[in-house]
Amino acid sequence: MDKSQVIKRFLPANTPTPDDQAEAFAASNIALCKYWGKRDRELNLPINPSLSVSLADLGTRTRLTPIEGKKDKIRLNGKVVNGSSSFATKIVEFLDLFRSSKAARLQVDTHNSIPTAAGLASSASGFAALTKAINQLYGFDLDPAIQSAFARMGSGSASRSIFDGFVEWQMGVREDGMDSHAVPFEESWPEFRIGLLTLTEAEKTVGSRSGMQRTLETAHLYQSWPLQACADLEKLKQAIRDRNFEILGQTAEQNALSMHATMIASWPPLLYWQPESVATMQRIWQLRESGVCVYFTMDAGPNIKVLFEAGQQAVIEQTFPQVKVVSPFACQTPVASG
Numbered sequence: 314m315d316k317s318q319v320i321k322r323f324l325p326a327n328t329p330t331p332d333d334q335a336e337a338f339a340a341s342n343i344a345l346c347k348y349w350g351k352r353d354r355e356l357n358l359p360i361n362p363s364l365s366v367s368l369a370d371l372g373t374r375t376r377l378t379p380i381e382g383k384k385d386k387i388r389l390n391g392k393v394v395n396g397s398s399s400f401a402t403k404i405v406e407f408l409d410l411f412r413s414s415k416a417a418r419l420q421v422d423t424h425n426s427i428p429t430a431a432g433l434a435s436s437a438s439g440f441a442a443l444t445k446a447i448n449q450l451y452g453f454d455l456d457p458a459i460q461s462a463f464a465r466m467g468s469g470s471a472s473r474s475i476f477d478g479f480v481e482w483q484m485g486v487r488e489d490g491m492d493s494h495a496v497p498f499e500e501s502w503p504e505f506r507i508g509l510l511t512l513t514e515a516e517k518t519v520g521s522r523s524g525m526q527r528t529l530e531t532a533h534l535y536q537s538w539p540l541q542a543c544a545d546l547e548k549l550k551q552a553i554r555d556r557n558f559e560i561l562g563q564t565a566e567q568n569a570l571s572m573h574a575t576m577i578a579s580w581p582p583l584l585y586w587q588p589e590s591v592a593t594m595q596r597i598w599q600l601r602e603s604g605v606c607v608y609f610t611m612d613a614g615p616n617i618k619v620l621f622e623a624g625q626q627a628v629i630e631q632t633f634p635q636v637k638v639v640s641p642f643a644c645q646t647p648v649a650s651g
């Protein structure tokens with residue numbers, strides 16, 4: 314089944330006249346239980362469910378404006394993007410899924426507030442913001458779960474960026490994938506912190522899309538991954554409900570390392586770690602030995618995301634002076650009356 318067949322079933326037969334402009338923001342997200350491996354590559358349907366936490370105001374803001382002409386115009390952080398670049402091609406292909414050929418071309422202005430060197434994928438917040446903006450521009454008025462399923466077709470992790478806070482991406486079983494979308498996990502944890510550590514700006518040579526495919530095809534170890542992920546998802550949800558940071562941290566760290574174990578067991582081997590990554594892991598383990606409740610997670614790159622609670626922020630900032638600390642639930646902290 315291809316993407317456009319699936320999407321068309323949820324859109325009006327004739328694309329409505331677009332508004333003058335639409336603008337939407339989506340936060341980036343960090344998975345505590347990772348998505349790694351697809352059962353359908355066309356629709357980005359995952360082999361396992363996943364769970365993430367969103368990065369507050371770090372994400373993507375995208376504005377769509379109908380324009381005259383034969384081609385879309387795309388700008389990233391204020392700069393015109395070459396129409397034949399892979400970035401522009403992916404956006405245009407995604408827009409094509411939603412508009413009829415008669416529809417006007419669009420100017421796409423997209424801004425990432427994610428520090429560019431932080432090694433955070435902008436595709437998650439990028440496709441989520443684009444999906445939200447498309448929904449607004451054409452007045453589709455789609456349910457957020459459907460927007461999540463659509464964003465997933467741009468990039469799997471984008472399904473989770475439709476929502477804020479803790480978010481679960483349910484893997485679903487349907488062939489058309491419409492039950493494979495994210496749902497908010499309605500719990501708030503105001504003391505929860507994520508420290509973004511940019512350890513190296515070295516370009517990664519294998520992206521997550523081809524990395525997960527290689528793992529699936531070549532690593533026997535991968536067979537154990539769905540079991541690990543399903544068990545971790547339940548543990549994480551319970552730890553969040555109980556506000557048990559130790560269990561949450563342990564589970565997220567073990568989940569990330571298990572994913573990396575499957576990558577390393579692939580052929581050719583996929584090792585995203587740099588010497589700085591390993592040194593940072595060891596520093597975190599030392600801190601833990603000394604009684605600091607701190608854990609980490611890592612994605613398909615060398616950088617580390619440190620997980621801790623507000624009470625440990627001073628020691629984390631002292632240990633890692635370059636850390637950028639994000640408070641995913643800060644805006645929900647009650648304001649002290651005074």
Ligand code: DP6
Pocket residue numbers: 343344346347348349357363434436467468469470471521522612613
């Ligand atoms: C390691 O969502 O970037 O960050 O669906 O192919 O676009 P595609 O992959 P993508 O993969 C993210 C992988 C990960 C784990 C995660 O975010 O869950």
